[in-house]
Amino acid sequence: MALKKTKNNSQRYKKEELHRVNKRITATKLRLVGDNMKNGIYSLKEALAIASNIGLDLVEINTKTDPPICRILEYKKFLYEQKKKNKKYKQEKIITKELRLSPQICEHDTLFKIKHAEKFLKYKEKVKFTIFFKGRSIIHKDKGKILLLKCANYLENFGKIEKMPIMEGKKMFIIITPKKNN
Structure with missing residues (x-):
């Protein structure tokens, strides 16, 4: 979970998820993609079982597709890499x-x-x-x-x-x- 600023009458910080992880995923069918596994469409229970056997997290990457795309990976490491990638692309404006x-x-x-x-x-x-x-x-x-x-x-x-x-x-x-x- 990450803190995101939300627009209310008063400016507050609200906990909002960037990605759904493990049991927070709501879809019944998932498209599972990854490096060391067979890509395909799995049920939520099967995907969670595969993730728990490997000892990693099931993360919903893209929710807009039908079925949603998920990956099995270490979630904290994934967030760190994304943050690092975003920092690289931010350029300082020189006035x-x-x-x-x-x-x-x-x-x-x-x-x-x-x-x-x-x-x-x-x-x-x-x-x-x-x-x-x-x-x-x-x-x-x-x-x-x-x-x-x-x-x-x-x-x-x-x-x-x-x-x-x-x-x-x-x-x-x-x-x-x-x-x-x-």
């Missing part, structure tokens, strides 16, 4: 926060943006600093690169540079990822 700067930004405004970036990195989010060059300001690409590296230098305790300053059209950006030990 990237973008902070925009201009090449003529003053020191105070830069520090203000860096404080925001610090918070984002503490919450394990990537930070992307972007400088958009308008009009003739594209002449000062070197100023933009220096500004981006300065931001990365301030944040070296919280994150590391994933991509060095890159120019894409009229935009220059740098990506900083959070450090593992934060």
